[in-house]
Amino acid sequence: MDMRAEAPSPRTERARRRGGPVFSIKGLLKVFGDDKPYVALKDVELTVENGEFLCLLGASGCGKSTLLNLLAGFEKPSGGELLYNSKPIAGPGRERVMFFQDANAALLPWQTVQQNVEFGLKLQGLLHNQGWRERIEECLELVGLAEHRHKVPSEISGGMRQRLQIARALAVEPDVLLMDEPFAALDAITRRRMHEALLDVWQREKRTVVFVTHDIMEALTLADRIAVMSVGPGSRIAHIIEIKQPRPRNPADPELGHLFAHLEHLLHGVSPEESMQ
Amino acid sequence: MSAVVSSDTLQHEKTQKMRRPRLLSAKQREIIRRLGFIATSFLMAFVVWYVVSYYVTGPFLIPPPSKVIAAFFPMAESGQLLNDIGMSLSRVAVGYSFGSVIGLTLGLFMGRVRVLHDLLDPIVQTARFLSPTAMIPIVIIWFGIGELAKYALVFWGTVSLVLINTIAGVLRTPKIRQNAALCLGASEAQIFRLIVLPSAVPFIVIGMRLALASAFVSIIPAELLAADSGLGYLLQQSSLLLQTDRIFVALVVICVVGFLTDQLFYWSTTLFLRRYLAVV
Structure with missing residues (x-):
């Protein structure tokens, strides 16, 4: 902890140091409620590698968000093994930062853009450390909000608010970004720009991203691997699909078209032939 | 690009022609x-x-407005009216301050600590039906007819409104905002101070504004029944002497003083807490 305060940017070193998987999930079980227990997740098996972009894809209510909340430490597993860097997850921590769809609720509306980015460091008491001040600037620049730094969240657009959330998360130098359908409420054009911005940030900063979505195209645009979840109750990771296409990906790419049809089939039971028409 | 500009200027000229230039x-x-x-x-x-x-x-x-105005000036000149206003306002100020501080503090704890809430909420939910007027007889027995009795009655009319609204504000703090702060490394105390308290401000301000009106509503009956000064006392004395014009002066003054105090509260909170009030 003290080392962090002295050495401002240990992130690259930290990434190099660690070799094993970031998350390792074995036989994970999550049950809600006591009187009428609801089995949300059952026998979930998943490994998330360091630096990879993983999409959790599934229909509404299949437990994707529950799994993400478990990874963040907001929820406790009911059974099975849930490891982060080979250690059980005890609770939320700033090495695993969650990114929410509802930016208004997640951000501090009474603080300026810059104060929101500084918030994580303020909590650690690191705000006035020289190295970290530069980090704030870097994050504001990275998401293109430097000239809006003195505005409050209600004065900027929805897309900007999501970029602000990214900047705020990156400022605390997390190892993992956990994203819960972050762009689902945005219009198509803004959403596309956000995909580009996110990939840009991810490629430069090389962090692990676990991204929840129900949108096949979004998953195909972003992910290294797509983990398809089965329909609940008791859902699990039914398939894992690797995407080797280089980025930026072209939606017209026939290989992606095949994958789209395949995923459509896995998700909705639509046969590949039907979906190709 | 040039085509866009020209169509833009065209549009501009059209609206210019349609609308006369306005002074304001x-x-x-x-x-x-x-x-x-x-x-x-x-x-x-x-x-x-x-x-x-x-x-x-x-x-x-x-009595018609002219008679009421005629009665107003001698009352104002003798300083009696100002004295009564001052007495009532000071009672409101003391009772309201205590009520707000206690309501706010207790509300923050009750909103945050589940056991405390479950333990005290039944009492709050039932006792709040006792209006300050209903409490006058017992308060006179407890505290006599001194200032303390008036403070206690205004306190009673204030505390539950601030309390209930503060609890609501704390409980309505978005869970997402708290979780987001947890991710960024916030401690329980930091969540309370930096997330919950600011998020509850709009509710606290609403509660305090309602309570301010309630404080004015509470002080008059208290002074009617047990006082030797204040606007309620003025009403009571004028009634005994059948001076309806003086009663109307007192009634209008209560309206004006209450309104001005509320406006002062509204504008000062808007000015100093604007950032916290803009969003719920």
Whole structure:
């Protein structure tokens, strides 16, 4: 902890140091409620590698968000093994930062853009450390909000608010970004720009991203691997699909078209032939 | 690009032609409109007051505005009216401050600590039906007719409103905002101070504004029954002497003082807490 305060940017070193998987999930079980227990997740098996972009894809209510909340430490597993860097997850921590769809609720509306980015460091008491001040600037620049730094969240657009959330998360130098359908409420054009911005940030900063979505195209645009979840109750990771296409990906790419049809089939039971028409 | 510009200027010229240049901005016109309605509203009230006074009840039961104004000046000049206003306001100030501080503190704890909430909420939910007026007889027995009794009654009229609204504000703090802060490394105390408290501000301000009105409503009956000064006492004395014009002076003064205090509260909170009030 003290080392962090002295050495401002240990992130690259930290990434190099660690070799094993970031998350390792074995036989994970999550049950809600006591009187009428609801089995949300059952026998979930998943490994998330360091630096990879993983999409959790599934229909509404299949437990994707529950799994993400478990990874963040907001929820406790009911059974099975849930490891982060080979250690059980005890609770939320700033090495695993969650990114929410509802930016208004997640951000501090009474603080300026810059104060929101500084918030994580303020909590650690690191705000006035020289190295970290530069980090704030870097994050504001990275998401293109430097000239809006003195505005409050209600004065900027929805897309900007999501970029602000990214900047705020990156400022605390997390190892993992956990994203819960972050762009689902945005219009198509803004959403596309956000995909580009996110990939840009991810490629430069090389962090692990676990991204929840129900949108096949979004998953195909972003992910290294797509983990398809089965329909609940008791859902699990039914398939894992690797995407080797280089980025930026072209939606017209026939290989992606095949994958789209395949995923459509896995998700909705639509046969590949039907979906190709 | 040039095509876009030319169509833009065309559009501009068209609107220029259609609309005559205005002397005042839209905002200024809106303010004038509002002021016009306020003036008309009071003018209407005065007219009705005159008509009822002269043609329905007679000037004794409802003295006309002219008589009330005539009664006002000697009362104001003797300093008696100002003294009564001052006494009532000081009682409101003390009782309201205590009520707000206790309501706010207890509300923050009850909103945050589940056991405390479940333990105390039943009492709060039942005891709040006892109006300050209902408490006057017992308060006189407890505290006599001194200042303490008045403070206690205003306190009673204040505390539950601030308390209930503060609890609501704390409980309504978005879970997402708290979780987001947890991710960024916030401690429990930091969540309370930096997330919950600011998120609850709009509710706390609403509670305190309602409580301020309630404080004014509480002090008058307290002074009617047990006081030797204040606006309630003025009402009581004037009633005994059948001085309806003086009663009306007191009634109008209560309206004006209450309104001005509320406006002061509104504008100062808007000015100092604008950032926290803009969003819920």
